[in-house]
Amino acid sequence: MNLKINGTKHVVDLPGDMPLLWVLRDGLNITSVKYGCGIAQCGACTVHIDGEAVRSCQVALADVWGEITTIEGLGTPDALHAIQAAWIDHQVAQCGYCQSGQILQAADLLARNPEPTDEDIDAAMSGNLCRCGTYPRIRAAVHAAASAIREM
Amino acid sequence: MERVGTIARRSFLIGSASILGGVAFGAYFVTRPTPNPLLEGLAEGEAALTPFVKITPQGITFIVPRADVGQGITSTQAMLIAEELDIDPATVTLDPGQPNQAYFNGTVAAESLPFPAWDQGIVPNTVRDLMGQVARLTSSQFTGGSSSVADLHETLRFAGATARETLKAAVSARTGIAHADLRTEDGHVVLPDMTRISYTELSAEAAAIEPVTDVTLRPVSEWTRLGKPYQRLDIVAKSTGTQDFGIDVVLPGMLHAAVRANPGRGGGMAGYNADAALAMQGVRSVVEVNEGLAVIAENTWFAFQAAQALEVDWLPPDYPASSAEMWQALVDARTDDFRNSRLRDDGDVEAALADATVIEAEYRSPFLAHAALEPLSATVLVEADRVQIWTATQIPAVVRDAAVKLTGVDPSLVTVHALSAGGSFGRRLDHDYVVQAIQIAATMPGTPIKTTWSREEDMTHDFPRPLHMAVGRGTVGNGRVLAYDLDSISPSLVSSWFGRIFIVPPGPDTMLVWGAFDQPYAIPNYRVTGYAAPPMMPIGSWRSPGACSNSFFHESFLSELIHAAGADPLEERLRLIADADSRRVLEAVGEMSNWSGADIGPGRGRGIAFAHTHGVPVAEVIDVTMTDRGIRIDEVWIAADCGTVFDPVNAEAQLTGAAIFGLGHAMNCELTYENHAVQQTNFNSFEGMRLHQTPRFHTQLLQRAERVRGLGEPATAPAAPALADAVFAATGERLREMPFSRSVDFI
Ligand code: FES
Numbered sequence: 001m002n003l004k005i006n007g008t009k010h011v012v013d014l015p016g017d018m019p020l021l022w023v024l025r026d027g028l029n030i031t032s033v034k035y036g037c038g039i040a041q042c043g044a045c046t047v048h049i050d051g052e053a054v055r056s057c058q059v060a061l062a063d064v065w066g067e068i069t070t071i072e073g074l075g076t077p078d079a080l081h082a083i084q085a086a087w088i089d090h091q092v093a094q095c096g097y098c099q100s101g102q103i104l105q106a107a108d109l110l111a112r113n114p115e116p117t118d119e120d121i122d123a124a125m126s127g128n129l130c131r132c133g134t135y136p137r138i139r140a141a142v143h144a145a146a147s148a149i150r151e152m
Numbered sequence: 153m154e155r156v157g158t159i160a161r162r163s164f165l166i167g168s169a170s171i172l173g174g175v176a177f178g179a180y181f182v183t184r185p186t187p188n189p190l191l192e193g194l195a196e197g198e199a200a201l202t203p204f205v206k207i208t209p210q211g212i213t214f215i216v217p218r219a220d221v222g223q224g225i226t227s228t229q230a231m232l233i234a235e236e237l238d239i240d241p242a243t244v245t246l247d248p249g250q251p252n253q254a255y256f257n258g259t260v261a262a263e264s265l266p267f268p269a270w271d272q273g274i275v276p277n278t279v280r281d282l283m284g285q286v287a288r289l290t291s292s293q294f295t296g297g298s299s300s301v302a303d304l305h306e307t308l309r310f311a312g313a314t315a316r317e318t319l320k321a322a323v324s325a326r327t328g329i330a331h332a333d334l335r336t337e338d339g340h341v342v343l344p345d346m347t348r349i350s351y352t353e354l355s356a357e358a359a360a361i362e363p364v365t366d367v368t369l370r371p372v373s374e375w376t377r378l379g380k381p382y383q384r385l386d387i388v389a390k391s392t393g394t395q396d397f398g399i400d401v402v403l404p405g406m407l408h409a410a411v412r413a414n415p416g417r418g419g420g421m422a423g424y425n426a427d428a429a430l431a432m433q434g435v436r437s438v439v440e441v442n443e444g445l446a447v448i449a450e451n452t453w454f455a456f457q458a459a460q461a462l463e464v465d466w467l468p469p470d471y472p473a474s475s476a477e478m479w480q481a482l483v484d485a486r487t488d489d490f491r492n493s494r495l496r497d498d499g500d501v502e503a504a505l506a507d508a509t510v511i512e513a514e515y516r517s518p519f520l521a522h523a524a525l526e527p528l529s530a531t532v533l534v535e536a537d538r539v540q541i542w543t544a545t546q547i548p549a550v551v552r553d554a555a556v557k558l559t560g561v562d563p564s565l566v567t568v569h570a571l572s573a574g575g576s577f578g579r580r581l582d583h584d585y586v587v588q589a590i591q592i593a594a595t596m597p598g599t600p601i602k603t604t605w606s607r608e609e610d611m612t613h614d615f616p617r618p619l620h621m622a623v624g625r626g627t628v629g630n631g632r633v634l635a636y637d638l639d640s641i642s643p644s645l646v647s648s649w650f651g652r653i654f655i656v657p658p659g660p661d662t663m664l665v666w667g668a669f670d671q672p673y674a675i676p677n678y679r680v681t682g683y684a685a686p687p688m689m690p691i692g693s694w695r696s697p698g699a700c701s702n703s704f705f706h707e708s709f710l711s712e713l714i715h716a717a718g719a720d721p722l723e724e725r726l727r728l729i730a731d732a733d734s735r736r737v738l739e740a741v742g743e744m745s746n747w748s749g750a751d752i753g754p755g756r757g758r759g760i761a762f763a764h765t766h767g768v769p770v771a772e773v774i775d776v777t778m779t780d781r782g783i784r785i786d787e788v789w790i791a792a793d794c795g796t797v798f799d800p801v802n803a804e805a806q807l808t809g810a811a812i813f814g815l816g817h818a819m820n821c822e823l824t825y826e827n828h829a830v831q832q833t834n835f836n837s838f839e840g841m842r843l844h845q846t847p848r849f850h851t852q853l854l855q856r857a858e859r860v861r862g863l864g865e866p867a868t869a870p871a872a873p874a875l876a877d878a879v880f881a882a883t884g885e886r887l888r889e890m891p892f893s894r895s896v897d898f899i
């Protein structure tokens with residue numbers, strides 16, 4: 001099976017029914033993609049396929065329909081994406097375990113809706129659980145990232 | 153601090169030393185300094201100036217022994233050292249170190265004593281001091297109880313100051329320049345002629361001289377880092393997916409394991425058939441572990457699948473099978489036979505209740521899972537002469553000792569690589585998952601094996617917050633609360649948890665009544681009685697243990713009495729409280745929220761609650777609105793006083809995070825049992841708060857209290873009663889049972 005992840009081609013030899021989450025984590029050692037529930041309830045495993053946020057625990061390897069982006073494909077410590085910069089500015093993370101998923105979900109939202117209201121953010125991001133309760137800063141960081149991107 | 157006389161002190165110590173480690177030490181040992189563990193592993197030319205600072209020609213390492221479970225303590229520990237050492241902590245290697253006596257936690261031991269934290273009298277303080285010494289001698293190194301900052305803030309600053317002054321002494325010895333003419337800046341000693349010598353260049357010379365331990369800490373006014381908004385050292389990693397958690401360990405040749413344990417905790421197995429599992433793709437073996445079986449496979453997914461395919465004949469455990477039976481056991485335990493403590497007994501409650509109309513109410517708080525977002529995991533490599541463990545734990549010394557017991561290696565041959573945790577909320581104060589991982593890896597010496605619990609295992613085999621109930625009885629008159637009697641009933645957390653991890657301390661279970669007996673109210677007739685119900689399944693510490701339930705009971709019942717008295721909830725609390733720190737947070741939350749009573753208009757309500765937990769007084773005011781989609785929490789105001797704040801940005805996050813934790817579980821969550829097994833095994837039936845339920849927060853830290861305290865937990869406890877109070881103000885309905893979603897709908 002061929003996968004394109006963050007612009008790089010990978011070949012994997014794993015069963016077609018294996019969830020993309022585990023292909024990425026255990027097959028390719030891309031551990032920024034997190035396991036939290038395995039049943040589409042937490043959003044920790046969120047990645048983009050062709051720019052759309054999906055729960056990688058729910059996508060079988062054989063069904064991957066496009067190019068995958070993980071948080072590394074969004075930005076890196078040396079070249080931050082505007083959303084990551086906003087997340088850092090607002091010091092959103094506590095344990096940080098949910099945050100790759102949160103940021104990728106926010107990127108999906110802002111690509112579709114450059115100026116979201118609180119209600120829009122709630123609607124788009126409520127599937128991403130944060131057990132540490134970083135929600136107030138998530139809201140603030142999404143707004144900040146939205147205006148930063150609009151001004152770019 | 154005042155002390156009692158030497159003889160009394162020694163006899164108390166010897167009498168109490170068994171509390172944590174089972175050993176009694178004489179006063180001599182108490183005053184002998186703890187050895188510095190870093191001195192052992194040093195090469196020529198390297199210096200370990202204190203147990204917390206290591207300097208080599210290659211670089212500087214800070215030992216930051218308290219585990220980061222999301223509360224940001226790694227950063228705070230580094231910042232405390234850096235403030236005195238004059239170095240950018242981002243240029244320093246941070247190492248959690250190996251379990252060692254030098255990194256003991258004295259605050260937690262002291263907090264478990266039967267004295268309220270706000271009681272700073274001579275006896276409580278003397279005993280607290282001694283308990284800290286006992287903890288040091290028994291090496292109880294653990295992270296919990298919101299204790300890290302309280303316990304280490306001076307130690308770490310002294311470590312930085314000692315290192316700094318010793319480096320200056322080394323330069324003084326080298327150059328002949330007077331110590332007083334040297335200063336330090338950004339990782340260098342600066343000479344009067346502005347020559348700069350880097351700390352790393354001085355490591356050999358510093359190692360050769362006696363450390364300068366006669367140092368004074370810089371006053372707050374001179375701080376350049378602490379107390380100012382600064383960037384958490386892990387924030388970039390946690391915003392870019394580059395932070396490694398315990399579950400992310402990757403080692404060459406590593407295999408993966410999953411566990412399938414008896415859903416009835418401790419029940420055991422009559423037998424099993426592993427044929428189907430062993431026939432599955434990528435499966436290497438099936439092994440027996442504590443509480444059940446494990447599958448070793450080529451990846452986690454294969455292991456998860458095969459664990460499900462195991463056919464196991466589980467035996468039932470010996471605790472009640474259903475929630476209904478468990479509640480009945482609590483109801484039945486409210487008798488003299490189960491009475492465990494009466495740590496508050498002011499005035500004459502019996503007499504006060506006898507000649508007045510008694511108001512009575514019963515409250516319930518359910519079992520709850522910790523459910524940190526990162527499921528439990530540990531990676532272990534067992535070799536002939538060495539055991540290595542990679543995991544996120546709050547009790548590294550207990551983990552090390554378990555490895556010694558299970559494999560027979562010498563403690564010095566066990567390495568615990570303590571990693572960041574994706575949350576904990578108290579769950580990593582147990583090490584059952586590491587024990588299983590060691591058992592699994594021991595079956596394949598030479599191969600590293602990562603054991604990962606599925607979310608379902610994580611929730612089924614939690615050590616949950618225990619179910620807890622209370623009955624309040626009280627009287628009012630002349631617009632005042634006159635009598636308050638609370639019976640608090642729960643299985644004993646101290647017996648269960650301490651019994652697993654250390655040994656069960658003698659005396660009453662203070663945690664059973666935390667958040668109730670220790671509140672600073674001066675009600676004329678005031679009594680709190682703890683009843684320890686028979687043990688059920690093993691239970692654990694859950695963010696703000698004891699108080700997370702008791703504060704709901706205690707404040708809710710107080711609120712009912714105040715309402716019956718016709719008094720204002722804020723004013724009556726202020727009238728009843730003399731403790732200055734507590735009064736200030738109540739006054740502050742009143743100002744912040746423009747308090748003018750619980751009535752804020754039709755379809756709306758305002759509630760208030762106060763709790764003094766982990767040494768921190770916290771007051772919270774909550775506004776709610778009834779909408780056609782359910783009750784919405786609009787605003788939350790929190791005022792707290794933890795003394796000096798070192799990391800203000802993170803402190804605010806801990807206040808709001810703890811309140812969200814308290815609110816989300818109070819609204820939405822419970823674990824129920826059927827056939828001895830937990831019914832909620834994933835986030836579809838147990839989710840806490842989500843973004844759309846999250847209110848706006850306003851916080852204030854007063855920084856007037858004398859003692860420095862931690863903030864990981866204190867804002868949790870008052871959240872539930874403040875919300876219940878607000879819902880009452882809006883609807884007239886008293887919520888006496890959590891989760892509130894049993895009675896009302898939230899948005
Ligand atoms: S792991 Fe995929 S949504 Fe939770």
Ligand code: FES
Binds near residue numbers: 096133134525574
């Ligand atoms: S930061 Fe810990 S789960 Fe979100």
